[in-house]
Every structure is written in C-alpha cells, then in structure tokens.
Amino acid sequence: MLKLVKYQFIKNKYASLYAVVAVLLIYSGSFYDGINGNNLGLSGVFTDLIAIIGIPSLIMFSFCIFYFINFFGEIINEKVYMIYMTPNSGYKVVYSGLLYIILTFIFIFVLVLILQGIYSLNFPEYSSIDAILHAIEDQGVQISIFEGLFIIFIITFSLHVFILILCLTLCIIADLTLDKGWFVSLMGLATLFVIPELYIRMIEVIVYYLLINLKVSLILCSSITFGFIIIVAVIIATVAGYLLENKVNL
Amino acid sequence: MNNAISMKNITKKYNKKMVLDDISITFEKGKIYGLLGPNGSGKTTLMKLIAGLHRPNSGELNIGGMGVSYQTKAKVAYLATENFLPGKFTLNQCIDFFEDMYPGFSKEKCCGLMNQFSIDPTAKVSKLSSGMVAKAKLALILSRDAEIYIFDEPLNGIDYIAKNTVIESIVNIHNENKTFIITSHMVSEIENVFDHVILIKDAKIIVDADADDLRNDRGMSIADIYVEEFKQC
Numbered sequence: 001m002l003k004l005v006k007y008q009f010i011k012n013k014y015a016s017l018y019a020v021v022a023v024l025l026i027y028s029g030s031f032y033d034g035i036n037g038n039n040l041g042l043s044g045v046f047t048d049l050i051a052i053i054g055i056p057s058l059i060m061f062s063f064c065i066f067y068f069i070n071f072f073g074e075i076i077n078e079k080v081y082m083i084y085m086t087p088n089s090g091y092k093v094v095y096s097g098l099l100y101i102i103l104t105f106i107f108i109f110v111l112v113l114i115l116q117g118i119y120s121l122n123f124p125e126y127s128s129i130d131a132i133l134h135a136i137e138d139q140g141v142q143i144s145i146f147e148g149l150f151i152i153f154i155i156t157f158s159l160h161v162f163i164l165i166l167c168l169t170l171c172i173i174a175d176l177t178l179d180k181g182w183f184v185s186l187m188g189l190a191t192l193f194v195i196p197e198l199y200i201r202m203i204e205v206i207v208y209y210l211l212i213n214l215k216v217s218l219i220l221c222s223s224i225t226f227g228f229i230i231i232v233a234v235i236i237a238t239v240a241g242y243l244l245e246n247k248v249n250l
Numbered sequence: 251m252n253n254a255i256s257m258k259n260i261t262k263k264y265n266k267k268m269v270l271d272d273i274s275i276t277f278e279k280g281k282i283y284g285l286l287g288p289n290g291s292g293k294t295t296l297m298k299l300i301a302g303l304h305r306p307n308s309g310e311l312n313i314g315g316m317g318v319s320y321q322t323k324a325k326v327a328y329l330a331t332e333n334f335l336p337g338k339f340t341l342n343q344c345i346d347f348f349e350d351m352y353p354g355f356s357k358e359k360c361c362g363l364m365n366q367f368s369i370d371p372t373a374k375v376s377k378l379s380s381g382m383v384a385k386a387k388l389a390l391i392l393s394r395d396a397e398i399y400i401f402d403e404p405l406n407g408i409d410y411i412a413k414n415t416v417i418e419s420i421v422n423i424h425n426e427n428k429t430f431i432i433t434s435h436m437v438s439e440i441e442n443v444f445d446h447v448i449l450i451k452d453a454k455i456i457v458d459a460d461a462d463d464l465r466n467d468r469g470m471s472i473a474d475i476y477v478e479e480f481k482q483c
Contacts, residue, residue: 007347
C-alpha cells in the first residue's frame with residue numbers, strides 16, 4: 001500500500017505543488033496586507049474561521065476536481081493504465097488514491113493552521129485564534145447569527161462539492177465498467193441527489209441549534225461533516241474498487 | 251501440470267458486438283505462440299483477458315491453475331500496443347515503479363536494454379517519440395521475471411536494427427518455464443521464433459497447430475499461410 005501511495009504522490013506531484021503554492025500565495029497576500037496596515041474588511045474571529053475552514057476546503061475541492069479528472073481521463077482514454085497492470089487489487093489502487101488525497105488535505109490543513117497562527121500572532125488586531133477559542137468557549141458573543149450561518153454555509157457548500165465529485169466518480173466508473181448504461185446512470189443520478197439531500201437535512205438540524213447555541217452547533221456541524229465525509233468517501237472508494245476489480249475493461 | 255493458460259468456452263462481447271465467441275484453447279508451458287489475425291479479429295482482447303485487464307462475459311480462464319485475478323498479474327508480463335506509461339514520469343521513475351511493483355524485476359537488465367536501444371532513462375515519457383516509447387516499454391517488460399509474456403505487436407514502431415535486438419531478447423529470456431504469446435502483422439520477420447501458431451478470425455480460432463507441422467502440411471511459410479487465410483479480410 002505504501003508503495004502505491006508513494007506512486008500517487010509522484011504521479012500527482014504537480015497537483016500537490018499547486019495546492020501548497022495556492023496556500024502560500026493566499027497567505028503572502030494576507031501578510032502583505034497586514035504589513036501595510038490593511039485588512040480585508042473582515043476581522044477577528046470571523047476572518048480566522050473563514051481562513052481555517054474556507055482556504056483548505058476551497059483548495060482541496062479544486063484539487064479533488066483536478067485529481068479525479070486526471071484519474072478518469074486515464075481510464076476513459078484507455079491509456080496510462082500502468083498501475084492496473086500491477087498485482088494490486090482494485091481496492092488497493094483506489095484506497096491509495098483516497099489516502100493520498102486525505103494526506104494532502106491534512107498537510108494543507110496543518111500548513112494553513114501554522115500560517116494562520118503566525119498571522120494571528122503578528123497581526124492580532126486583524127485576526128486571533130485565541131479569540132475563536134474564547135468565542136466558542138464563551139458561547140460566541142462576538143459572532144452574529146449571520147456570521148455563524150455563513151460559516152455553516154461554507155462547510156455545507158464545501159462538503160457538497162466534495163460529495164458531488166465522489167458521486168460523479170461513482171457514476172463515471174459505473175458507466176465505464178458495466179454494460180448497462182441507462183440503469184447505472186439513473187442510479188448514479190439518484191445517488192447524486194439523495195446523498196447531498198440527506199446531508200442538507202442534517203445541516204438543517206444544526207442551523208436550528210445554531211439559533212439556540214453556537215457552541216453546540218459548531219461541534220455538531222464539524223462532527224457530522226467529518227463523519228459523513230469519511231463514511232461517504234470509504235463507501236464510494238469501496239464500490240469503485242469493486243468495479244475496478246471485477247468489471248473494468250481497460 | 252503442463253498448461254500455462256487454459257481457456258474454456260470464453261466469450262467476450264462489447265455491448266452487442268461479439269469479439270470472442272466460445273473460445274477454448276490451452277497454452278503449454280515453455281512454448282512461443284504466434285497469435286495471428288487481421289485487425290479486429292479479437293487478438294488484443296484475448297491477450298487483455300489473460301493479462302487481467304478485461305473480464306470475459308462467460309467461460310473459464312485459468313493461469314497456472316488459478317482463476318484470473320490481480321494475483322495472476324504477477325505471473326503475466328503484458329506489453330500493450332498503447333502507451334501505458336504516464337507522460338509525467340521519467341523513464342527512471344518508470345523503472346523504479348516496476349522494481350517496486352514486480353518481484354524479480356531486474357533494474358540492471360532494464361538499464362542495459364535501454365542503453366542498447368539508445369534511450370536516455372532520465373528523459374520524460376511525454377518527450378519521447380513513439381518509437382522510443384515502444385522500445386522503453388519493451389525494455390521494462392523484458393526485464394520482468396514472469397511466467398507468461400504477452401507481446402502485442404512488439405515490433406510496431408521499432409526501427410529495423412532494433413527489431414533484431416527485440417527478437418533476440420525474446421529468444422534469450424525464453425526457457426522451458428516461460429510461455430510467450432506474440433501477435434504481429436510483420437509475420438515474416440518473427441515467424442521463425444514461433445513453436446505454435448493460432449490463427450483467429452471473426453472472433454473464432456480457425457487454426458491451432460504446431461508451427462513446423464503447419465509449414466510441412468501446407469508446404470509454405472507461416473507468412474504465406476497468413477496471407478492465404480486472410481486475403482479476403
């Protein structure tokens with residue numbers, strides 16, 4: 001498995017590099033603004049939350065799109081299937097891709113946390129991680145309902161895009177591998193609508209709590225998001241692995 | 251057991267098009283098989299089934315007594331006609347990948363072959379000409395230690411001088427435990443290495459015979475038999 005993950009890193013090094021460069025560019029802009037005494041019109045807790053949640057998410061979504069387009073481009077074109085000729089199961093190949101995405105995500109997340117930490121320490125007037133922790137601890141008096149809703153919107157929207165990509169992935173694999181195009185497309189489309197729908201329902205519950213208690217809703221939102229994303233990713237990767245292992249014609 | 255591969259009533263369809271129709275055949279250990287036929291006759295599909303890249307719609311396919319799975323890919327070295335190497339990789343990275351993935355892969359042998367073919371291993375795959383890619387693929391596949399070697403048009407894109415090196419390399423690694431299946435439209439250039447010949451036409455096997463017996467029976471070369479059998483295709 002480690003050898004496959006190593007291969008994924010070598011194969012997608014430009015995608016990983018793009019993600020790191022994007023983070024560094026965003027932060028060089030922030031630092032430049034901080035040094036020149038400008039802020040982005042947003043300050044304190046709100047800026048930090050947007051940065052920590054929004055930046056890694058947005059970068060990872062474009063990263064995922066890039067990765068999956070590449071992945072399926074190879075299968076659709078029946079080219080570059082070197083990895084499928086090796087004595088590794090389809091599950092292993094797909095899981096190595098998933099592991100690569102997760103490891104890159106963790107790396108980007110840690111990088112953003114570090115950069116945001118440095119930014120907060122140097123420009124406490126614009127941003128402060130302490131303020132976030134205190135805000136959550138003190139029931140978030142500094143965050144308005146509107147700001148809280150906006151944060152949840154970003155998390156929801158981010159996850160939506162991620163799930164849509166994964167569902168689309170499943171549809172494409174299924175269409176490619178099974179000779180039952182219309183049936184699979186229909187099932188795939190149903191999945192595309194049903195999974196985000198379920199998630200929206202859960203978020204509705206969180207928004208309801210938000211109106212009562214910010215701390216509870218943030219904890220709920222992040223736990224559900226984390227749990228949901230892991231479960232969906234593992235299910236879809238398993239199905240993709242099964243199709244690759246048993247159905248695919250390269 | 252002397253069979254390297256056994257196929258029983260194998261059928262393969264793409265949508266409604268029949269590509270292999272009820273094929274039953276065995277490949278014995280230690281022999282070099284020439285799998286010949288016109289374009290679209292089903293040769294590549296048959297090879298990809300053995301390589302584990304395609305799945306049959308029905309029938310039984312065993313490799314060394316095992317059903318085809320990802321595990322049998324360790325026993326089969328398949329040279330595809332397509333460029334299966336990632337364009338972003340250098341050839342050195344491809345060599346490292348093969349070394350990581352295939353037990354018994356000889357890095358020294360691969361570098362030696364690449365040197366013989368005048369290929370720079372530091373070059374990126376995307377920067378290589380199609381002929382160079384063909385040679386690089388051959389060097390990688392020939393450096394594997396597999397039980398079954400499948401070559402789909404190994405002479406395609408290879409220059410006249412390198413063709414002899416390719417044929418020599420195939421003969422050199424051949425022994426009583428290694429089975430070879432080779433397709434080529436350049437029949438006259440490679441027919442001397444064949445122990446056994448299989449002719450395939452319209453998804454069916456029309457000839458399955460020992461190469462020398464076939465030559466003696468028909469009184470002509472395999473290349474002439476090929477022309478006679480497929481002249482209307």
